[in-house]
Amino acid sequence: MKNESADPCPLMERRYFISNTLKALGTFALLPYISTAHVLTDASKTYTVDDIMQLILKEIPGAPFKQTVDTLKSGNKEMIVTGIVTTMFSTIQVIEQALRLRANFIIAHEPTFYNHADDINYVAQNSEVKKKQALLLKHGITVWRFHDYWHACKPDGIQYGFMKKMDWLPYFKSREEPLILPPLSLENLAKQLKQKLGIEKLRIIGDPAQSCSRVAVMPGAWGGQNQMLLLETKKPDVLVVGELQEWETAEYIRDGRLMGGKTSLIVLGHAVSExxxxxxxxxxxxxxxxxxxxTHLTSGNPFTWI
Incomplete structure (x- = not known):
């Protein structure tokens, strides 16, 4: 990687928002989850959903893919875009905030309809799916999933954003390689993650006083096989994951420590990690x-601690 702190992909130089949407704008209070918004003033150019999708895909290696979950979940490609929201999950709350922002195009990393393929028949006659579909249709919102393509960016856009948020870009080489950080205790590493990522509670396996330097980071849900393969081949001091199958990687690490191993585990939570x-x-x-x-709207952690 020539410049580890540079933008991972080169930058380029470059009304169908139905009346019901405008009527709805005054009905929703803006909730305190907007973390980033950038506004430019050139209003002379308009973009369709397809224009924006094609612009993005030109910068993703190998795109378009023959098989991908990154399809439109609502709306259509010909719609004129009035504003864009990026988010992890297109929750009801995020949809309401998008309306308040006059944004009719949501780019979401994860599923809209509660399963990886967004199969609306995953559970037959799913009442929550029907209600969400009706809400999106009513307000003329187009949702595009941006999962496979963002992970395929070089480097991975999710991984890069995580490292940037943690101020770890100087240590970041690729998503396959553990970071080599200045030594710190597992407890202090957990505190850093909580503070930088705004996480209330973390789950760990390991000795809080253990010194950590080789830190492997796998945001999101990589699956037990990939997590254990990294542990076997890279031998990190600690593995930081978004989520895991508790009966796979967690038990692997627990048994490893009981047999003399030193690898620890930190579980962040899926949404907050990506x-x-x-x-x-x-x-x-x-x-x-x-x-x-x-604008980025944080979909947030669905769980609370009691």
Whole structure:
């Protein structure tokens, strides 16, 4: 990688928002989850959803893919875009905030309809799916999933955004390689993650006093096989994950420690671990779209602690 702190992909130089949307704008209070918004003033150019999708895909190696989950989940490609929201999940709350922002195009990293393929028949006659579809249709919102393509950026856009948020870019080489950080205790590493990522509580396996330097980071849900393969081949002091199958990687690490191993585990939570990558997407995308506002809305952790 020639410049580890540089933008991972080169930058480029570059009304169908139905009346019901405008009527709805005054009905929703703006909730305190907007973390990033950049506004440019050139309003002379308009973009369709397809224009924006094609602009993005030109910068993703190998795109378009023959098989991908990154398809439109609502709306259509011909719609004129009035504003863009990036987010992890297109939750009801995020949709309401997008309306308040006059943004009719949501780019979400994760599924809209509660399964990886967004199969609306995953559970037959799913009432929540039907209600969400009706809400998106009513307000003329187009949702595009941006998962496979953002991970395929060089380097991975989610991983890069995480490292940027943590101020770890000087140590970042690739998503396959552990970071070599100045030594710190597992407890202090956990505190850093909580503070930088805004996480209330973390789960760990390991000795809080253990010294950590080789830190492997796998935001999101990589699956037990990939997590254990990295542990076997890279031998990190600690593995930081978004989520895991508790009966796979967690038990692997627990047994390893009981047999004399030293590898620890920190579990962040899926949404909060990948959110920085979708926040970074604003910075990456906004300069390519003069005249449009691109805003990040945090979908947040669905869980609370009691």
């Amino acid at each position: 959110e920085p990558g979708m926040e970074y997407l604003v910075e990456w995308l906004q300069p390519k779209l003069p005249g449009l506002t691109v």
